[in-house]
Amino acid sequence: MNVSVTLPAANQVFHALRRVAADASGALVRRGAGGQLAGALLIDRGRVCSAITKGQGQHLSDALVAESGALTPAQMTELVAECQREHLPLGETLVARGLVTLPDLRRALFTHTCQALEVAIQADASPWTWVAHRQQGYDPVASFAPIEVLAGVHALSKPALAGAAETTLARVATSDQRGFAIRRGAKFPLAQLRCEDLSLEALTDIVVQAEEVTALSATLAIEVTVTDLGGVACATWTRDEVLYVLLSDGELAFNRLLAQMAATSISH
Amino acid sequence: MSTLRELADRAPDCLMAAWIDARTGDVAAVHPSDAGARYQDALATSIEIIRSPQRPGRTVMLSADLVYVLQRTASDSSRVLFLLSRRTANLGVVVALVRGLAEAA
Numbered sequence: 610m611n612v613s614v615t616l617p618a619a620n621q622v623f624h625a626l627r628r629v630a631a632d633a634s635g636a637l638v639r640r641g642a643g644g645q646l647a648g649a650l651l652i653d654r655g656r657v658c659s660a661i662t663k664g665q666g667q668h669l670s671d672a673l674v675a676e677s678g679a680l681t682p683a684q685m686t687e688l689v690a691e692c693q694r695e696h697l698p699l700g701e702t703l704v705a706r707g708l709v710t711l712p713d714l715r716r717a718l719f720t721h722t723c724q725a726l727e728v729a730i731q732a733d734a735s736p737w738t739w740v741a742h743r744q745q746g747y748d749p750v751a752s753f754a755p756i757e758v759l760a761g762v763h764a765l766s767k768p769a770l771a772g773a774a775e776t777t778l779a780r781v782a783t784s785d786q787r788g789f790a791i792r793r794g795a796k797f798p799l800a801q802l803r804c805e806d807l808s809l810e811a812l813t814d815i816v817v818q819a820e821e822v823t824a825l826s827a828t829l830a831i832e833v834t835v836t837d838l839g840g841v842a843c844a845t846w847t848r849d850e851v852l853y854v855l856l857s858d859g860e861l862a863f864n865r866l867l868a869q870m871a872a873t874s875i876s877h
Numbered sequence: 878m879s880t881l882r883e884l885a886d887r888a889p890d891c892l893m894a895a896w897i898d899a900r901t902g903d904v905a906a907v908h909p910s911d912a913g914a915r916y917q918d919a920l921a922t923s924i925e926i927i928r929s930p931q932r933p934g935r936t937v938m939l940s941a942d943l944v945y946v947l948q949r950t951a952s953d954s955s956r957v958l959f960l961l962s963r964r965t966a967n968l969g970v971v972v973a974l975v976r977g978l979a980e981a982a
Binding site: 828832835837838863864868 | 918919922925926929931932933934935936937938939940941943945964968969972973
């Protein structure tokens with residue numbers, strides 16, 4: 610799927626999610642000109658559970674069939690009807706019956722959420738508003754960090770660039786490091802690796818600083834910058850139109866990251 | 878021996894060492910004395926980068942040939958020890974040296 614996500618509209622989601630407290634539960638809601646629901650993003654304790662959008666072509670059941678490989682659309686239709694009749698949660702029922710694995714379920718939920726949000730972003734509708742509620746209880750396995758969802762939505766519009774960024778992060782990062790890639794001038798990432806715990810505030814601070822240093826040092830042909838963020842070492846570099854950030858924690862993180870970046874080819 | 882001279886002596890690939898006042902953007906001292914003119918762009922850019930109080934205490938920038946180290950002192954974060962060096966095989970030693978001397982100053 611290759612669609613065009615307009616950055617200003619996508620940035621509205623980013624700003625709306627940034628305002629949601631880390632432990633808040635509720636929904637971000639958009640309404641169309643007639644007041645009807647255009648889209649909603651359900652949040653449970655700061656994590657995105659799902660997106661609901663009027664006009665989204667693919668249902669969650671379609672995504673589950675695609676991920677499963679073992680389920681036919683007819684079987685899925687039958688199971689959906691059974692779950693509705695018996696008031697059973699669809700995802701848990703599929704996993705319990707061995708029809709879908711937990712990673713498959715998570716991937717299907719993620720794909721469906723990102724696609725729904727992408728449709729909601731494109732809708733001509735009001736700004737996002739926050740509606741709090743107290744209901745909680747989504748399994749963390751079935752919910753996603755805001756940074757994951759934003760990267761997933763961004764990747765829908767730039768799949769090749771997102772794929773290349775993911776490959777670069779996976780190649781450069783060691784197993785204990787986190788990182789993300791962001792298109793120059795964008796507010797939220799194109800790809801991320803183990804950054805689920807990174808707040809959108811922290812991400813913004815890192816990006817603003819990295820962009821400023823990159824702009825100021827342009828005449829010096831700097832390849833990579835390593836900074837000490839107080840217990841977290843941060844390496845940043847740019848390639849094509851993408852800014853890469855790699856974060857390393859722990860003892861001697863700064864020296865280890867510096868040595869690693871000095872020895873790593875980041876130019877290709 | 879001054880901190881800058883000691884830094885230059887102990888970092889064999891050192892091209893320039895300087896004390897920067899990040900509050901004013903002035904160079905308080907530089908070693909060797911003519912390095913400020915020879916590496917004017919490197920110094921001016923580094924000052925611009927560290928002048929923002931948002932910059933962290935330690936920043937290292939690598940180009941293909943050079944290393945730029947900016948280290949704020951613990952006692953006064955606007956006082957910054959700057960080292961410009963050739964890319965050396967042992968970056969960790971250079972960075973630790975700058976940090977140690979900045980902490981001791």
